[in-house]
Amino acid sequence: MRLSRRALVGTIGLSALAPGQGATQEVGRGITIPRQFDAFNRAAARCTAPVGLRKTLIFAQDNTREFMQGAARGMASAAQRRGLAFEVALANNDPAAMVGHVRQALETRVGALIAAPINASTLAPVIRQFIAQGGYVGSIVPPPGTTILNAPQLATGKVLGDAAAAYIRGPLGGEARVVLLTHDTNQFLAQRFVGIRAALKAIPGARVIADISPRTVDKQGGYVTMRTILLAHARVDVVLGADTVVLGALAALREAGMARREQFLGGIDGEPEALAEMRSGGPYKASVSLASPIFGYALAQYAADWLEGRSVPQGLDILPSLLSLQSLSEFERDAGNPAAVFDDPRRRDVYLRAYGNICYDERANFVDFGWSSELPPR
Numbered sequence: 001m002r003l004s005r006r007a008l009v010g011t012i013g014l015s016a017l018a019p020g021q022g023a024t025q026e027v028g029r030g031i032t033i034p035r036q037f038d039a040f041n042r043a044a045a046r047c048t049a050p051v052g053l054r055k056t057l058i059f060a061q062d063n064t065r066e067f068m069q070g071a072a073r074g075m076a077s078a079a080q081r082r083g084l085a086f087e088v089a090l091a092n093n094d095p096a097a098m099v100g101h102v103r104q105a106l107e108t109r110v111g112a113l114i115a116a117p118i119n120a121s122t123l124a125p126v127i128r129q130f131i132a133q134g135g136y137v138g139s140i141v142p143p144p145g146t147t148i149l150n151a152p153q154l155a156t157g158k159v160l161g162d163a164a165a166a167y168i169r170g171p172l173g174g175e176a177r178v179v180l181l182t183h184d185t186n187q188f189l190a191q192r193f194v195g196i197r198a199a200l201k202a203i204p205g206a207r208v209i210a211d212i213s214p215r216t217v218d219k220q221g222g223y224v225t226m227r228t229i230l231l232a233h234a235r236v237d238v239v240l241g242a243d244t245v246v247l248g249a250l251a252a253l254r255e256a257g258m259a260r261r262e263q264f265l266g267g268i269d270g271e272p273e274a275l276a277e278m279r280s281g282g283p284y285k286a287s288v289s290l291a292s293p294i295f296g297y298a299l300a301q302y303a304a305d306w307l308e309g310r311s312v313p314q315g316l317d318i319l320p321s322l323l324s325l326q327s328l329s330e331f332e333r334d335a336g337n338p339a340a341v342f343d344d345p346r347r348r349d350v351y352l353r354a355y356g357n358i359c360y361d362e363r364a365n366f367v368d369f370g371w372s373s374e375l376p377p378r
Contacts, residue, residue: 027125030364031365034370034371036375049307049309050309058089058114059114066271070271070291074300089101089104099123099126102130111306112306113138120188124143132363149299150372153195157192161197162199164178164196167238177238181226183241184213209229218245222251223251226253241268243274243287247267270335271287286323289323313356314356314366315354
């Protein structure tokens with residue numbers, strides 16, 4: 001179904017096109033050699049607006065975890081404000097379904113797409129076709145995209161790793177059995193676990209008993225993986241990963257009667273359920289904020305700018321910060337009103353940092369490499 005502009009978020013079922021349907025033009029690669037971009041120039045000159053594309057923004061959403069639901073809410077809010085129709089194409093962890101959704105958007109000349117890729121390699125060719133047709137693409141981490149949204153992954157992991165290390169040194173007396181629920185199968189997120197492992201390596205008594213990537217990045221993936229780990233280990237002191245998988249792991253620990261108040265469970269993303277667990281005073285001790293409603297709002301704003309012929313960033317950082325019981329209320333206030341954050345440069349700069357400039361006339365210079373603000377300068 002088509003969402004009205006008054007709706008916050010919903011889903012549509014976009015039928016997959018057969019291979020070969022949609023745009024047939026030869027599609028080139030964008031910028032493929034890794035590089036850093038200068039700071040985004042908000043005052044850059046306008047250029048041509050795309051012609052013949054629908055004023056519609058589609059979110060190609062991987063699954064329904066709270067992190068992505070928050071991003072969708074931010075997009076919906078910005079789309080409503082800027083007069084864009086907004087639709088969600090939910091793939092439910094099916095890479096082929098996502099490719100079909102984007103092909104359908106291409107065929108129907110949708111003007112803007114934001115993607116949370118499940119399999120970046122299978123999605124990339126149709127994303128390049130979408131860009132060649134003139135549409136805007138905001139990609140959440142993997143290339144290609146007009147704008148690549150990423151976190152400084154090494155710094156993000158270090159924030160969580162340092163918090164866990166401090167807890168092990170303190171309340172846990174320097175000894176801990178640690179489970180890492182990683183994304184090492186995703187090359188674009190692997191650096192966050194390099195940061196976590198480096199922080200833990202400094203503690204001789206921190207023993208990693210499992211270092212594994214759940215099959216799916218959601219609560220079910222964390223639950224199933226932790227159940228398997230508990231078959232071999234009767235004690236777990238620390239669990240680290242994305243909030244959604246750590247929440248699944250917590251459910252498995254509770255089911256097995258192995259959740260303890262003195263444990264340290266910590267995640268990345270600042271998901272609402274993780275924050276509720278922190279407030280409860282149980283094992284969940286920390287979450288690193290990567291405020292998805294705020295970056296979702298920003299990407300949708302840039303989509304609207306693109307369709308009006310404005311210049312938009314090529315890279316966008318969502319900056320990590322460790323949430324504590326003292327900072328939760330402020331974070332929830334900001335996540336609940338991303339428009340106010342985006343409109344206030346001081347507040348916006350706490351969460352977002354933009355790099356590079358690109359507009360419709362320069363669309364051939366889309367980002368076709370794994371951009372990160374942590375790339376070494378060239």
